[in-house]
Amino acid sequence: MKKIDVALAQINCKAGDKEYNIDLIERNIKQASERGANLVIFPELALTGYVMRDITYELAEPIPGPSIRYLEEITGKENIHVIFGMLERSEKARAVLYNTAVLIGPKGFIGKYRKMHLPTHSVFEEKRYFRPGYQAPMFETEIGKLGLIICYDAFFPEMTRLLRLAGAKFIICISASPSLRRRFFEVLTAARAIENTVFLAYVNLVGIEDGLQFWGGSRIIAPNGDITLQAKYDAEDLVVGKVDYADLDRAEVFVPTLRDLRPELFERLKKQTETL
Amino acid sequence: MLKLSSDVLEINLPLTEARIERFIRDYVKECGVEGAIVGMSGGIDSCTTAVLASKALGAGSPVLGVMLPEEETYNATDVQHAKTVAEKFGFPLETVDISPTLKACFNSLPIYDAKDKLCKGNLKARIRMIYLYYYANKLKRIVCGTSDKSETMMGYFTKWGDAAADISPLKDLYKTQVRQLATYLGLPKEVVTKPSTPALWPGHLAEEELGVKYEVLDLILFGLEHFMTSKEIAEQLQLPLKLVDNIKRQWLTTEHKRRQPLTLKLGYRTVGADFRLPYSLG
Numbered sequence: 001m002k003k004i005d006v007a008l009a010q011i012n013c014k015a016g017d018k019e020y021n022i023d024l025i026e027r028n029i030k031q032a033s034e035r036g037a038n039l040v041i042f043p044e045l046a047l048t049g050y051v052m053r054d055i056t057y058e059l060a061e062p063i064p065g066p067s068i069r070y071l072e073e074i075t076g077k078e079n080i081h082v083i084f085g086m087l088e089r090s091e092k093a094r095a096v097l098y099n100t101a102v103l104i105g106p107k108g109f110i111g112k113y114r115k116m117h118l119p120t121h122s123v124f125e126e127k128r129y130f131r132p133g134y135q136a137p138m139f140e141t142e143i144g145k146l147g148l149i150i151c152y153d154a155f156f157p158e159m160t161r162l163l164r165l166a167g168a169k170f171i172i173c174i175s176a177s178p179s180l181r182r183r184f185f186e187v188l189t190a191a192r193a194i195e196n197t198v199f200l201a202y203v204n205l206v207g208i209e210d211g212l213q214f215w216g217g218s219r220i221i222a223p224n225g226d227i228t229l230q231a232k233y234d235a236e237d238l239v240v241g242k243v244d245y246a247d248l249d250r251a252e253v254f255v256p257t258l259r260d261l262r263p264e265l266f267e268r269l270k271k272q273t274e275t276l
Numbered sequence: 277m278l279k280l281s282s283d284v285l286e287i288n289l290p291l292t293e294a295r296i297e298r299f300i301r302d303y304v305k306e307c308g309v310e311g312a313i314v315g316m317s318g319g320i321d322s323c324t325t326a327v328l329a330s331k332a333l334g335a336g337s338p339v340l341g342v343m344l345p346e347e348e349t350y351n352a353t354d355v356q357h358a359k360t361v362a363e364k365f366g367f368p369l370e371t372v373d374i375s376p377t378l379k380a381c382f383n384s385l386p387i388y389d390a391k392d393k394l395c396k397g398n399l400k401a402r403i404r405m406i407y408l409y410y411y412a413n414k415l416k417r418i419v420c421g422t423s424d425k426s427e428t429m430m431g432y433f434t435k436w437g438d439a440a441a442d443i444s445p446l447k448d449l450y451k452t453q454v455r456q457l458a459t460y461l462g463l464p465k466e467v468v469t470k471p472s473t474p475a476l477w478p479g480h481l482a483e484e485e486l487g488v489k490y491e492v493l494d495l496i497l498f499g500l501e502h503f504m505t506s507k508e509i510a511e512q513l514q515l516p517l518k519l520v521d522n523i524k525r526q527w528l529t530t531e532h533k534r535r536q537p538l539t540l541k542l543g544y545r546t547v548g549a550d551f552r553l554p555y556s557l558g
Contacts, residue, residue, distance in 0.1 A: 057503055123550045178541055211540050
């Protein structure tokens with residue numbers, strides 16, 4: 001597939017109310033489908049909201065689990081791919097939870113990514129609740145080769161780099177970013193796209209949870225850094241735009257970062273990091 | 277599976293007493309104040325708190341019990357209970373009638389509605405807070421709060437009223453645990469066994485308003501504290517699921533009463549959010 005239509009579903013979910021949020025997700029999937037999207041992307045922890053604190057334990061569910069099963073029916077009916085964030089509970093231990101991004105296609109569940117970099121500073125307390133993931137798989141799908149990352153992962157260029165080296169052409173970053181961090185994400189998401197010559201979609205929450213105001217501003221960034229589609233700031237929005245994989249060829253020639261990579265630096269990077 | 281029975285609420289009484297008294301003593305010493313003020317209603321929580329504070333601080337660093345009755349809910353038995361406890365455990369008790377202040381408030385409030393007993397009751401609790409803090413300021417003491425864990429979890433208190441304090445030594449003990457501790461400390465039986473009342477209006481009874489006996493409520497709250505689901509709790513205690521769900525909802529929807537006022541994050545570090553400082557330094 002050379003070209004796909006992508007919807008960014010920038011929703012304001014209701015804290016702790018999975019029933020309401022699933023319904024909101026379902027409505028957005030239908031609208032995206034009506035507007036011709038092949039893929040619709042929702043923010044980080046869209047199923048529950050971001051600030052769940054101790055309620056995290058009761059809202060998490062296994063993947064695949066009941067929410068995935070329900071949404072599989074919708075993606076099947078609408079013939080669409082969906083990416084969204086949710087609280088995952090390990091099948092093996094009740095207190096082992098993950099902050100997970102899920103990919104579902106028209107034929108059902110495809111795969112998941114468990115957030116590897118868990119912010120635990122400032123207002124964030126993710127390590128208190130979550131175990132970090134250990135790998136970021138590249139998903140080869142009907143709509144292209146996809147790599148998933150979550151929010152704070154965007155601050156670690158090696159994540160996106162590894163996905164790109166594994167063959168990903170389209171990076172999807174789902175996020176729950178409060179307003180003070182907007183300038184970081186606007187720069188970093190563009191940087192990840194440019195330095196890897198890759199498409200990147202960033203989808204953020206909106207609304208206020210416990211005094212954190214999520215700023216929205218979801219976007220698609222082309223491999224040359226152009227923002228080709230952008231949702232509103234600080235308001236719910238559903239926008240649909242194109243990702244044309246053919247653009248990658250031109251970008252790779254214009255700034256051939258992958259050709260110019262120096263593997264010996266990565267060796268040093270590893271050593272230096274271990275002795276930090 | 278955690279088994280919900282009265283056993284789970286049993287506490288080590290000598291150890292609990294020692295810990296609470298050390299906590300009060302250390303805090304008062306660290307603050308460099310001269311003692312503690314305890315607002316007393318004559319009920320079990322305030323009597324237990326005053327006794328613990330008095331035992332903790334001893335003779336040199338005194339505790340003053342302050343009773344703040346008012347005409348509408350005046351209860352001679354409660355007043356007598358407070359006096360008995362103060363005499364038995366040897367700390368002074370002052371009584372101030374807040375009725376004139378309340379009347380002044382009612383008269384000066386343009387939107388005062390005598391029929392709205394909740395608003396009126398909350399005003400009483402907040403006026404009491406003002407008196408207690410005046411005593412604390414003037415006498416260079418802290419206000420030692422009397423809230424227990426059951427009413428705190430249920431949000432069953434007046435915001436900035438009876439829960440306003442510098443420390444709240446009983447706040448991690450359920451009501452039934454406070455009863456155990458009160459008996460162990462030697463409080464009069466009639467104080468321990470009488471029905472609990474916030475006394476915001478005449479005939480105001482806690483268990484009636486909460487819709488459940490403390491023996492049951494505490495087990496429900498204990499289950500919620502230990503991450504049990506409403507269904508598990510209801511099944512074990514053979515209660516209607518709706519009752520447990522309602523209690524859970526009341527617990528979750530009253531978090532705003534237990535924390536600092538919410539603000540929007542605008543700055544680098546935010547009060548109540550990500551300033552993480554010790555309670556007291558130096």
